[in-house]
Amino acid sequence: MRHGLFIAPYHDVTESPTIALRRDVEIVEWVEKLGFAEAWFGEHHSTGWETICSPELMIAAAAERTSRIRLGTGVVSMPYHNPLMVVNRILQLDHMTLGRTMFGIGPGLLPTDADMIGVEVKSLREKLTEVAEILVPLLMGEEVTHETSWYKLNKARAHILPYTQPHPEIACASAVTPSGGMLAGKHGFGMLCVAATESAGFDVLDENWKIARQIAAEHGKTMDPQKLRLVVPMHLANSREQARRDVEYGLSRWVEYFDRVAPAGMRGMSSGDPVDTLVNSGRAVIGTPADAIAMIEKLQAKQGEFGVVLLQAHNWADWEETRKSYELYARFVMPHFAGTNRNRQDSYDDLGNAIDRLESERQKGADAAFRKWEEQTGRKAE
Template structure:
């Protein structure tokens, strides 16, 4: 099993100094992580609020690639309906070349109405836009002299996007697939899968069985297909520390839910809850990858048995202080990663 680091945390303040500090913390952690046994760095995409200061994930990953030359870099995920496919492929190929072929391309549909409205896009038509964009992006990654006339995009003159990618035929594609339609679409195209952060091992195993069944139905091979999942992580045996971490996961969940339901940020500040719903806190407490290093190794083994081949760990979430997150990350690297290497491969 490979272990990556994913970045998603709320910024209660969105002024210039706070944004600068957020990126300094990001760079410090990425540079430190380079030789600690992690597989890669993953960055999400969000816009117009401090829910995550990651409006330019490819730029952040370019920075990460220069700071950590031994790690892969991945988008987890790009909101594909918000992108012009030609512009996206040009940026993806350039980043893949600059990183020496270390890019993983994670894609998804997105879910926050405010982000779509800010780009003048319609969330209700995001499935159609997503599927058309995928097909066009794959053509632009692998073909020359591409033209296209679709419902959402047009290329009126033949284009060959340059530079070509470093990896052949293109960077690995990972799809955030939850619904049956999205899962089938990803399986049909041979994409790797990104699972839900709060799914149980049993739920993940069930989805992996679904992937295998869909692959058989579609007549495509599941051989070599990867299955990654994000996990909120807290390394420590202090019950109070785990409870505090669970509250911050719950804060992240509630903020995400409010934005998904159409809430607007105010001056860029997201709708961060002050009072935490006890049900969300309990859910977070149970679903956290948490405990002593030995307990976390056991939990990772359960995920591997469910079919998961990569776990992308979020150490900083909600409004958890950066130093608290970094302490957990250091303990994970020193005590969890070496122990995990001794586990037998599940598949």
């Protein structure tokens, strides 16, 4: 299992967008040092909170401050763009990052984005299905002629060939409906389950993966569970009480925003204590590393094998508490699932089992050393 960040992002409309965007890059730099494997940046153009309008720009900036972590578009809202232009940007990033770029696609989450540019909200999923047909040929440098109601390609081909062979990894967003799984299965794409812990999303996790596998088999493809990613909101501290204190202000503001913008099935957090609402419903972890481990094990029990846990970057806490949360995750949660400390734990357990026996042997050795000294010197050890 690998671990990463999913950065929509969520920045309160009362704070500086300049600082917020810089910190989105800085947090990727921080989690790379902690051993995280991936970071994904969203695309949004309205509502005020989700301030990244170009995930490609964020990838370019983060790539210059990191060396190992993989960077993805999480996701490009394909119905808003000409696909050739998007593919050219992805391939440029593929070279600039030396193969660390991942290409996440989706229909577009915010209806206000589509409304501003005159795209019918109800047509978004259909448009994504149309454009998905030509993404792999374009990424591989093939010539494509393709016309839909919203774009026309005439003998189009990407300007440069991919650095990654045969092409950068593609993943599509999946929430509640089966459309994401069907699209992923048809083309062999990975899946970004952005609502894995929402009640409606959690209920269909295994079913959507089953659908993806069935569709993939019908098209002669195989779904790779290592390319299945589940997004989970978490904030960790040394105690549950401390975690609650950390998110006291930021969480309530986020809940207010999320209950406005989320699809109807994902709302309902504004009444009562937001921590209780999120934790008791299983929608988020606000607690300790042990609570994080329990959440991931719950997802494993529901989903089965999957490749990556993506922590949703939500800015519920202040900067230092946020950094500390990711550090605690890296210190205690990541090694738990990697089995990193198995031999250390075995050695520690053996110490408890053997210390009395070995201590007596050690004492015998010490006694023998004293006797030898007395024999050689004729003096009695004090």
